[in-house]
Amino acid sequence: MTTLLKLEKVSSAYGQSKVLWDVGMQIEQGSAVALIGRNGVGKTTLLNTIVGVQKLTGGKIIFGGEDVSTAPAHGRARAGIGYVPQGRHVFPQLSVMENLTVGLAALSGRKGLAQSGIAEHIFDLFPKLTQIHARKAGLLSGGEQQQLAIGRALAGQPRLLLLDEPTEGIQPSVVKQIEHALRRIRTELGVTIVIVEQYLDFAWSFAERYHVMQRGKIVREGSTREESAAEIAHLVNI
């Protein structure tokens, strides 16, 4: 197995207030991993730190064998880290197609990657996006925006895709479609996936490994195939 992402004693803070404490994590290439924990434990901060939106105050981030700890966010995107942030953050005034095009920025300067526009497989994964390609993103439903946010991240042809609570506030039928698309992104495109998820059922059905955060620390990790969600529910539930 090859390690795609390795965090070593990663720390981060908002001003004087430390939020991440010596976080260690190892993500194998091709795997699907769930990061779980109660509200406010630091899950989003950890993803922001991995993508470079949030500054590291200590430790190291190694991606694809290279130390990216001090690389700017756009440099990490170019290295192949894709991000679907919590709350989706699509550009409301831009059309679906324009939002997808923004995702192409991660390709600039990368060797050996096709840059001929939005790859067809994105529309194949999310057929709805074809139908609504000209619509302003601000007018879309939450589920449509989520599909667009995932499509935008895929436009940058990531090797690693980080998703922060992609099922939050989305109706169950669309959650199923998103789960199905994520499985295909993994199996057909070979993208490694780390997903922040509050629903253990979803985490267990999608990921083969889990990491639990409490107060800015990873307090437990393991295999979702060897342990049941019930065994760790007490660490996650309020």
Ligand SMILES: Nc1ncnc2c1ncn2[C@@H]1O[C@H](COP(=O)(O)OP(=O)(O)OP(=O)(O)O)[C@@H](O)[C@H]1O
């Ligand atoms: N911009 C900020 N400035 C100061 N403190 C912040 C900021 N963003 C988050 N925090 C604090 O950092 C801690 C971790 O927040 P974070 O958003 O990473 O948690 P989370 O696990 O993603 O929570 P949720 O499940 O609600 O999304 C919380 O105590 C939060 O109040």
Ligand SMILES: [Mg+2]
């Ligand atoms: Mg969060």
